[in-house]
Amino acid sequence: YLKEKFPMREDENPKVYERAIYAKAFDIARSLLPAGATTYVGWHTNLRQAADHLQELRNHPLDEVRETAEEMATELNKKYPSSGFDKRYPDTERYIKAYMDEYVYLEPESKLKKSFSVTNTINAKAINKYKDLFNGRPAKTELPSFLKKFGTFTFEFLLDFGSFRDLQRHRSGIILMPPLTTKYGFQKWYIEQIPKKYRAEVQSGIKKQTKKINSLKCDEKTRQYYTAMGFNVACSCTFDLPAATYIAELRSGQTVHPTLRVIAQEMGKSIQKLFPKMKMYCDY
Numbered sequence: 001y002l003k004e005k006f007p008m009r010e011d012e013n014p015k016v017y018e019r020a021i022y023a024k025a026f027d028i029a030r031s032l033l034p035a036g037a038t039t040y041v042g043w044h045t046n047l048r049q050a051a052d053h054l055q056e057l058r059n060h061p062l063d064e065v066r067e068t069a070e071e072m073a074t075e076l077n078k079k080y081p082s083s084g085f086d087k088r089y090p091d092t093e094r095y096i097k098a099y100m101d102e103y104v105y106l107e108p109e110s111k112l113k114k115s116f117s118v119t120n121t122i123n124a125k126a127i128n129k130y131k132d133l134f135n136g137r138p139a140k141t142e143l144p145s146f147l148k149k150f151g152t153f154t155f156e157f158l159l160d161f162g163s164f165r166d167l168q169r170h171r172s173g174i175i176l177m178p179p180l181t182t183k184y185g186f187q188k189w190y191i192e193q194i195p196k197k198y199r200a201e202v203q204s205g206i207k208k209q210t211k212k213i214n215s216l217k218c219d220e221k222t223r224q225y226y227t228a229m230g231f232n233v234a235c236s237c238t239f240d241l242p243a244a245t246y247i248a249e250l251r252s253g254q255t256v257h258p259t260l261r262v263i264a265q266e267m268g269k270s271i272q273k274l275f276p277k278m279k280m281y282c283d284y
Helices: 014-032 047-057 063-079 090-103 124-135 145-150 161-167 188-193 196-214 220-226 241-250 258-274
Strands: 116-120 152-160 232-240
Touching (some): 014 188, 047 063, 124 145, 145 241, 152 161, 152 258, 196 220
16 A cells, blocks of 8 residues: 555665655554553663662552563672662652652643643743854754753643654653553544555454453553553653754654654744744754
């Protein structure tokens, strides 16, 4: 179907074309995979940061995360016995467990009355002093980090969980982990990419699966494993100006998944609305 929709050009390399078609197919089909589908994880860090993060991960509400964290701590302790990976402070552990249980999954307080909204604490008057840094910035160049002190943007929107995983890799801001549920519906883009003769069958399957998922006798956090990655989640992301600009430009490109690309474009428009003369290199 995709080969009919996107036929190979005469000057195109057949192997490159096949890979592109395969990637497009997966970009659509991934929506039907449950979030519990296994994937490869690589974590590059230093010992101090590993210790800090493992404190939270070993107190995570999900059994799988806790068990994985304990396995990592055990192996790290074997290799680096003087680094304290076997130490536990009961009061600290109780405190971390309490806030992980209550706050590890958060939704925007606004309940998303709009599909995309933005608020900011940017001191536009103070930052205007540095307008030459906005107007003279070349492409593929980040704004200087000291501009972080002038405030932040908070973006709230609905995004399918598959694309949220791509967005949450950015560590330059605060990206709340939303609970994966079926209440915000299945992302329409995926349905629209399926051949028309199969759409009704797919939609019927999603409806049946949703009913099964919601009837499972388990807690909501465990229910996430059974929920397909094409379901929308309520996202809230807070970035300073340099980070927001970087992400808007990077994620608005044509190689980015279409559902995330739209969000990045909206971020870029929000920044330009506040700073009309600022050079932005978003791909609209």
